[in-house]
Every structure is written in structure tokens, then in C-alpha cells.
Amino acid sequence: MRARSLGVVVGALPTGPLNAITDVPGVLVGHTTVDDGADLHTGVTAIVPESLAGGGLPAAVHTGNGYGKLVGSTQVDELGVLESPVVLTATLSVFRAADAVLTYLMGRRPDGVSFNPLVGETNDGFLSDIRRRPITERHVLDALEGAAGGLPAEGCVGAGTGTTALGFKAGIGTSSRRVTVGGNVAAGGSGGTGGSEVTVGALAQANFGGLLTVRGVPVPVEEVVPGARRPEPPGNSCMIVVATDAPLDARRLGRLARRAVFAMGRVGASYAQGSGDYAIAFSTAPPGAPAVPDPALDPLFAAVMDAVEEALLNSLFMATTTTGFAGRTAHAVPYDRRYLG
Template sequence: MTDAAPQGRLRARSLGVAAGALPTGPLNAITDVDGVLVGHATVDDGADLHTGVTAVVPPRLGLPAAVHTGNGYGKLVGSTQVDELGVLESPIVLTATLSVFRAADAVLTYLMRLRPDGLSFNPLVGETNDGFLSDIRRRPITEQHVLDALEGACGGLPAEGCVGAGTGTTALGYKAGIGTSSRRLVADGAPVTVGALVQANFGGVLTVQGTPMPVEEVLPGVRHEEPPGNSCMIVVATDARLDARRLGRLARRAIFAMGRVGASYAHGSGDYAIAFTTAPPQRPPLPDDRLDPVFAAVMDAVEESLLNSLFTATTTTGVHGHTSHAVPYDRLPIRPGTGG
């Protein structure tokens, strides 16, 4: 398994932190689900712009899917049609709040190129507010950024932390970003992989394996500012035999998992989960009473994805001199080298 984050920061397991007892996939990433690709486009001028685009590209369109809204204070373009039909007709694109509409139009360009004879398309684009570190009103995301993320999407371990749609995000008092994780299990006698990817940008007190790490105590002398517009986007991919209704049950568990790391679920936190399956549609879905191990896998994968989004992020100073600090490893409740 790959433990080192691409930016030189460490993933949770390298720091002795693992969520749950289930094994991970070989990459411990959403791309462990066969055919799922991830791409990023990062906009970072080292000063006032820290933003970008992250794309999760399924192996094909028309897959069973569901959306769960934990708190609807946000913008998830295309979600109502997924609710209505239970079908994913688009890659999933994540970006900054005020760029979500330009991103949706760019996904439309992408889909029209894929289907030159199509008359209707449903781009699925979500966001979090990175305005604490990035000059969000400049709306710097262009069509080309979105197309770069989509067309550059690939397998392998996705970059995490301050990259793509996570470049300017903060969570639980610290610098956060993109994080991913996966789990493998057996459900109803069949092997199953569950993968998650998060764009973390929400409030609360960071909690690592039950131990609170309030920023005021962990970083004495650092003035903690709670950024406005806190939110979280969660994407869950699996190869389990599930229909849209059962995928909705998975998506709800993904939102629940935020509580494990200390989420406050505040008034202004737009928290959404999107779940889809790559399983062939002709196979009968898993019975509801066989879903418990899949639920556990979702909860664990999302929890570890959230921790990876924090542990791989680097201290960032952005617009108006605002600074978001990285989680210090020496204050974690489990020290490096003690985990699996």
C-alpha cells in the first residue's frame, strides 16, 4: 500500500491512525474501485488565489446513483435529477462556491463532445466555499480548468491535500483539502470494494480516534478564525450490487461519518454525499439485511478520507493574510511508526 502523500506530507496510516478494522484496497483510494478515475486542476498563485477543480470520472455513464443532503446550505447542480431517476449521467466535479456554475457549463461542453447527438444533459457539480484563503469573487475557474481535470483523470493514487478543489479549503480548524480512502470486504458471499473521496471544508473540533485536538490547545498562540461557508462534499464509489435506494442508504452513512472526526454540522455547512456503483445493472441488488458490512466500510473509508485530507495538507496563507495551519504530527494521539 502507498503511504506517502504526493506532496511529501503523510497519510493517516503512516502516522499510526487507521479507521476501523477492514482492509483497504491496494492504493487505499477511491480508484481501487475498478474503472474509477480522478483528475485535478489547481489554481494557486501563491498569494490570493488558492482554488481548483477535482473530477471523479466513473467507468461509464448511466450508473445507479444517489445523493444525500445532510444540510442543503450549498450548491449541488444536477442533484434533483439524480434523486428522481437514480442515475449518474455525468462525471462528478467539485470546485469553489462561486465557480460552480461556470464549472457546470464546462461539464456540459465535455458531455456534448461525448454525445454529439444528445439533446439533454445533467452535469453534476458540487462545491465548498474556499473564500477564507482564496479571492472567491474573482471566479478564476475556467472551462479549460474543468476540461483539464476531466481529460487528465487517471487511476493510481490521487493527489491529496492542497490540490484541485481542496487547494483553499479548511476543516476542523486546520488546513484541509482532498482526501481519499478505500475498504475491501465480503457482502452476501461476494467481494466488494468501497472507495471515498472528500473535499473537506467544515467546522468543528478535530477528533482523531476519539481524542479532540482543538486548534487553540494544539497550536498555542495561533488565533483561530472560523471560516464562513463551511461545507463538505463526499463521493462514494463501490462495485457492490446496489440500486439507487440502497445507494441512498450508503450516502447517508457517509454524512454520519463526519461526526467521527468532530464535525459541528453548522447552519452554514452544506454537506452532501454522492454514491454510485459500477456493478453490472443486470445483477440483483444485495438484500438490505446484508448491507451492514458495506455500511461499516463506507463509514471507515469516509473517516479516513477526511483525516487524509487534513494530514496531507500544508500550511497556507491566502487572501487578506488569512492563514490556515497544517495539523502538527507530533501532537497526534498515536505517534508515527505505531500504526499499520
């Protein structure tokens, strides 16, 4: 069940109709899941902005901790432009996935001579035999070509099939918020007059350590799941993708991306030295639209923080108990009203 179905409501801002990153117009999501029921629990998740067909989009990457392999990030940092879909997968499959994205881009730009695939990862080696590197070009192309609107699958799917977070089984989660920017914005960042209503969406691949915290209440796996042990190592990284139709340049998108990593702290992230924590933010606003001025960014900051927090909770609440490589088990969060109600 998603967080809201359990009565866990994050913040006061309204969500989009799907409460998902796909509420941002033109943003599609696709998954390929690789699960043999035994040693392989992994996959690919692709976030595909349709407007990329017309060229690059303003974008930024924030590195909370750089213990990871985010292929293509330095060019995004340098130019402030996203040139490809964002693809997420497992650590040792990231390089094959990047090559597959190159195939995808070359097929759509036959005259191009330079491409910058953006591919991120987390380490799902607790539940999946990561050294087998099972992700193929076809897996990546299927996720990209199958990307669609609607509510994306969450939990143990795509790049989240084998991930764990905060002591529990985790996976993919998503959420969104609607806010008004510009004009006379009401308290809380919505319901203003004279401004424009925009959407902020987030998708997270959760695989990091810490103590799960739900609306300020700690939920230690050792206490709520009898006999459970924390996955070792206790999570390795988090990838967060933020999309918005608010007109923002790369610098301002960088400010949103930083807030996305900050939001991990709300759910109890430990920000361990071995956790590669990254956020990618991009805007699908039409080219030439004047950027939201810095003094008007507060509603967007609030939207990012709330959407990421809820996306992370959804990544856990939608996951199911999984036994994988070497017989290791990661337990789902129990729907216990003492903690979640």
C-alpha cells in the same frame, strides 16, 4: 503524511491496494490546481467513472444540510441515475464548472439533447479571493481529461487547494475498504465464505467546522499550534463521493450516502447551519446484476463509515500550512504523537 503512515488506523476492515477511491475498478480522479501563491488558492477535482461511457449509473444523493449549490442533484434524486462525472470546485465557480461539464458531455454524446452535469462545491473564501471566480472551462476540462487511476493527490490540490476544516488547513482526501457481501459473512464484514468481495471507495472535499477528533481524542488548533486562530468563518461545507462495485440500486445507494454524512461526526464535525454537507454514492456494477439485499448491507455500511472517516483525516494530514487571501493563514495539523499516536 497519510493517516496510516502516522499510525492512525480507522477500523478493522482491509483497504484496497491504494487505499483510495480509485481502488474501485474504472473510477478515475483528476485535479486542476489554481494557486498564485497569494490571493488565489482554488481548483477543480473530477471523479470520472469509465463505465459512464455505456450510459448512466445507479446513484443517489444525500443532503445532510442543504446550505450549498449542488448542481444537477434533483434529477439524480428523481431518476436514481448518474449521467456525468462528479466535479467539485469552489462555491462561486460552480456554475461555470457546470457549463464546462456540459461542454465535455456534449463532445462525447453528439446526438444528445439533454444532459445533467453533477457539480458540487465548498466555500474556499477564507484563503482564496472567491469573488474573482477564476475557474475557467479549460480548468474543468483539464481535470476531466486528465483523470487517471493510481493514487490521487491529496491535501492542498484541486478543489481542496483553499479549503479548511475543523480549525486546520484541509483539502482533498481519499480512502477505501474491501468487504464480502452475501454468503456467510464473518464478523466485521470481511473474510466471509460464499459471498463476493467488493470495494467501497470515498473521496472528500473537506471544508467544515467543528473540533478535530482523532480516534476519540480532541485536537484543538488553539492548543496544538501556538498563536493559531480558527479560520473565520470556521469552514463551509463538505462534499463526499462514494463509489462501489457492489451491485446496488439507487435506494440502497441512498442508504450508503447517509452513512457517509454520518461519518463526519466521527472526526468532530459541528454540522453548522451554514454548512452544506452532501454525499453522492454510485455503483459501477454491471447492469442486471442482482442488488445486494438490505439485510446484507451492514458490511457496506461499515466500509463507508470507515472509508469516509479516513478520507477526512487524510484531507487534513496531507494538507500544508497556507497563507492566502488578505494574509489569512490556515495551519496544518502538527504530527504530534500525543494526539495522533
